[in-house]
Amino acid sequence: MLPQPSFMSSLHAPPVWEVNLRLSESSSEDAATLSSESFQMWLQDDGDARQAATTSHKRSKRGTPSSDKKRKTTYDIRREQKVELTAQVETLQKQLDDLKFRVLVEHGEAAKSNKRAAAGNAVLYEFIQQQHLELAKMQAMLAGHLYFYQQQNVDLLHPAQSIIRLGTDPIERHNVLVALKDKKLQEAKQFITTRSQGLDPRSSYCQEERNNGDSFCQVIFEIRPIIGAGAREVFDAFVDVSQNAEIIISEMFGSITIRENNEADTRDISQMRLVTSTSQGTLVEANTVMFAEFVEANDESCGVIVSDFVDSDELYPYNPEQRVRRDTTTVFVIRSFKAKAKDSDDEEVLVVASRWTCSKIRRSEMDLSADILRELEESTVSFGDTMKKCIQQRLGKEDLYSGKSVSNPQ
16 A cells, blocks of 8 residues: 655645745855855955065066166176175184194193293304303404504505505505506405405495504405496596595695695506694604506406505605604495396396505604594594595485495494
């Protein structure tokens, strides 16, 4: 038997139109909800797109190079990197050195190393001081020998000195001087060449020795580079000044000086018999002969001048009872030669003057006061500087002897 439809269920069931209406409202609400969500998403997507566009535009503006700022080259970038890396390397090296030192200190090696260095320095210092003492001992021996030689053997020969005796006959006197000339010049040049060995010709050098025993004696040796004048010019100026010494002494020292001999001078041989009156009225006599020679060549030019005192002169004898005798022996050599320049491989021409002088004030039979002796000594010492000033004035060169000076007084 088939089941029968229930009448009660049909009564309680909603009508069809109500069901359809509910379905329609439900679908409308869902559609409205979906439409609202879609609109919000659209607005969000549109804002994101606009923001992305704005950001992209700003980036494009930022990436575009300006007219006054250029793009860095690869070389500049690498150079900056190199500088930074170099600085880092130096910093790391300093840190490494600090660490090494700390390790050494911790292990006590630094203290040991410092002790070894201090001990080595002490030994080296003692060795150097010992060398100074040995050198001082040698200098003392030489000075003592020189003092004894000069004081006890006044009449013995010194370098570039020879026995000169002149008679009364003019021809004989001239022949004696001519015979001495070549030998005197040769010995003088050899002496100066030997005495100058090991010295820098570009630097001024001076060594002076004085002693005051029974007779005052001064020995001076100097080397001076010449600036602004040639060897021949200096040679001629030295000869002119020496042959007119009486004028120079009178003008520069204010002492009346006369020349007693009247023989005609030549450029290569001359004699000067001078008598000078000091400010205290003491008469000083000197009898000197001078030999000169200048040899000029392409590579080297050399001028040699030797002046030596006359031991005895029958025509102009010494007067020890009324005059103080001053003996002077001088060797002057002026050279010009080519030498390699200090700062380049090129050659330059050097002009160098060398002078050795031995001056003595002989013991006198006169009773001289201490002030008179002091004046004689001071005039003897300053005469060489006066000669140099006169040569400068003759050449018109105030800085003729410019150059760094090395002095070695004893």
